[in-house]
Amino acid sequence: MTDFAATRAQFHIPEDVIYLDGNSLGPLPRTAEARVAAAVREEWGEMLIGGWNRAGWIEMPRILGDRIGTLIGAEPGSVVLGDTVSIKIYQALAAALEMRPDRRVVLSDRGNFPTDLYMAQGLIASLGRGHTLRMVAPEEVEAAIDEDVAVVLLTEVDYRTGRLHDMARLTARAQAAGALTIWDLAHSAGALPVDLAGAGADFAAGCTYKYLNAGPGAPAYIYVAPRHSDRALPALSGWFGHAAPFAFEPGYRPGVGIDRMRIGTPPVLQMAVVEAALGVWEGVSLADVRQRSIQLSDLFIAEVESRCPQLTLLTPRDPSRRGSQVSFGFSEGYAAIQALIARGVVGDFRAPDIMRFGITPLYIGEEELMRAALILQDVMENRLWDEPAYRFRAAVT
Amino acid sequence: MTDFAATRAQFHIPEDVIYLDGNSLGPLPRTAEARVAAAVREEWGEMLIGGWNRAGWIEMPRILGDRIGTLIGAEPGSVVLGDTVSIKIYQALAAALEMRPDRRVVLSDRGNFPTDLYMAQGLIASLGRGHTLRMVAPEEVEAAIDEDVAVVLLTEVDYRTGRLHDMARLTARAQAAGALTIWDLAHSAGALPVDLAGAGADFAAGCTYKYLNAGPGAPAYIYVAPRHSDRALPALSGWFGHAAPFAFEPGYRPGVGIDRMRIGTPPVLQMAVVEAALGVWEGVSLADVRQRSIQLSDLFIAEVESRCPQLTLLTPRDPSRRGSQVSFGFSEGYAAIQALIARGVVGDFRAPDIMRFGITPLYIGEEELMRAALILQDVMENRLWDEPAYRFRAAVT
Incomplete structure (x- = not known):
């Protein structure tokens, strides 16, 4: 059985962030920092052109x-x-x-x-x-x-x-x-x-x-x-x-x-x-990842649907017909995602009205998804997305 | 006037190496290590997907x-x-x-x-x-x-x-x-x-x-x-x-x-x-680089030609008709380059018989080029290239 606490410990996730955008850019595996430093210093720096063969x-x-x-x-x-x-x-x-x-x-x-x-x-x-x-x-x-x-x-x-x-x-x-x-x-x-x-x-x-x-x-x-x-x-x-x-x-x-x-x-x-x-994938079973992804996605869908009636589920409800993300439609989705990000829940937006949330069992669990749903409820109930600052679109959305 | 001692200090060159292969892969600029570490840790690690805009x-x-x-x-x-x-x-x-x-x-x-x-x-x-x-x-x-x-x-x-x-x-x-x-x-x-x-x-x-x-x-x-x-x-x-x-x-x-x-x-x-x-190029004049490259190339050509009659100059003698490398033809060029590399002078080889030396004023000077010519003379005079180990061709030549 895959140890998801162990995989999670292998990632650097900034404090106070619930990262639900691993479907766009995964977070930093802790070993990557040393590995790239070694590639720069010990391989390129010391081996120079010889790195092609020696490294x-x-x-x-x-x-x-x-x-x-x-x-x-x-x-x-x-x-x-x-x-x-x-x-x-x-x-x-x-x-x-x-x-x-x-x-x-x-x-x-x-x-x-x-x-x-x-x-x-x-x-x-x-x-x-x-x-x-x-x-x-x-x-x-x-x-x-x-x-x-x-x-x-x-x-x-x-x-x-x-x-x-x-x-x-x-x-x-x-x-x-x-x-x-x-x-x-x-x-x-x-x-x-x-x-x-x-x-x-x-x-x-x-x-x-x-x-x-x-x-x-x-x-x-x-x-x-x-x-x-x-x-x-x-x-x-x-x-x-x-x-x-x-x-x-x-x-x-x-x-x-x-x-x-x-x-x-x-x-x-x-x-x-x-x-x-x-x-990170050493010792990880993709069957376990899939099972846990389904379980976490079902949980997140249920939490959001019960708390945020303004949102429409766009992802197939049948787990066998979806990947590992959950998307909701909302006409003010762009601003809502900005409001969420400002509160530490990082999802993303795709035109025209899609709020996307990546479900990544390697480093995300039930507790965070339930907290994310609560924060989303706050954003929706209190129309926190209705702030002008959240409506300005950045270069990358 | 470009300060070539200052540009040289900006590179990490391994000790005991005379690096004449910057025309293939330049050496490590010292600031690169910290810059890539920051991109990994402070940008990717901390900003996650937000790096596209914020960084x-x-x-x-x-x-x-x-x-x-x-x-x-x-x-x-x-x-x-x-x-x-x-x-x-x-x-x-x-x-x-x-x-x-x-x-x-x-x-x-x-x-x-x-x-x-x-x-x-x-x-x-x-x-x-x-x-x-x-x-x-x-x-x-x-x-x-x-x-x-x-x-x-x-x-x-x-x-x-x-x-x-x-x-x-x-x-x-x-x-x-x-x-x-x-x-x-x-x-x-x-x-x-x-x-x-x-x-x-x-x-x-x-x-x-x-x-x-x-x-x-x-x-x-x-x-x-x-x-x-x-x-x-x-x-x-x-x-x-x-x-x-x-x-x-x-x-x-x-x-x-x-x-x-x-x-x-x-x-x-x-x-x-x-x-x-x-x-590294801040404060560097390419006209100065060119002038110094010509001067260094002329020096290296003169040194090698006087010391190594076995080699044939392939690079145009007229500075206005060449770039910033010097090449010599030699039928055992591959093995000769390996023998040179084993003695700390890094040039490279290109089929069928070309020994290449990059001239890179940002981090190479007269003293090294003269030493390189002396070592090359030793390799040629004493047929040091005639060792079986130098004849095995690596994946990247």
């Missing part, structure tokens, strides 16, 4: 990729770190479209995270071959899969509502129709068990700064199913993805397997933090 | 871009940080090709850094519109510019030989023929004065971990001439490049000016190091 910088994207792979049900050697989710989605989509040259539709849903849609739009415009991005409502995806669809591009957990797609079912349905699948795991990895290999997924990508707690701007990762990894072309064909990066040949030759999805020089200091952050 | 993470790519801009002669608001050189070259090339729809040739030279060529090859293959990458010898570039050329894609300083292209002349020549230019400044920025605006360059990209000393995996930057920045399409159209990133609209709308070249979440911790590393 193993060159291998980190693959080694850490494999460690993330164990959290998302990926086969060994099928995940590599680097760049951003946007870039990794672009690579996956470019490779997938090239593998389905006779089809012209990229199918996604309107709950997908916008950057996935934007990257698809950019790629489609660049290709100029008449591809279209077909966007449907999340619940209409299955019915919209037809023989025109080259790729089904979905985020498993909706960043706004927390709605969870059925990865195994949609993957099977897509493949039966001859399409490939790309799963964005940004709100899945570390939030609930993911089984890419079991679902037969083709491609996936995700970030490490949300439920994996690897810090602001931490690198993304990409998954390519082993059956595709020697056929998929990376499109963004950089030297670190070359079969022999240090031969400096004039022509690109894709590396073996997942290595070809590497592009440029990896962000060594950010990777050091990923390494530290993954240490 | 200004969201603005850093542009603010730091402008600071780099002052080192490369860029107009304010024309440079933004992010991703890797490979990605930024891809973005520039995709945008440039789209601006020259009737032309089909990308012109480069065989001295270009391979990843630039690989990214061009990947883009050309993706586009599938019959573009070709025309590669000529560096000295043949000017003559090869004709009316078929859409883009001239060059690295200003050759990573192997240190040969310097004439940016102003080639840019003018390219533009007279109706082509656009993309300059890779990886071995230029911080090494010598660069005047993008003065040369009328169209696009540029570069890294911050070489002569700018921002650490392993530090982010790249891209320059887009202000006259193009509202017309150039980023191809890699991510949410941070959207006109309203936090409106989460389903359709991509490019941001104003250089902002559209942003893609995904920026690497906050690596950017903190860039910020610290740029602090």
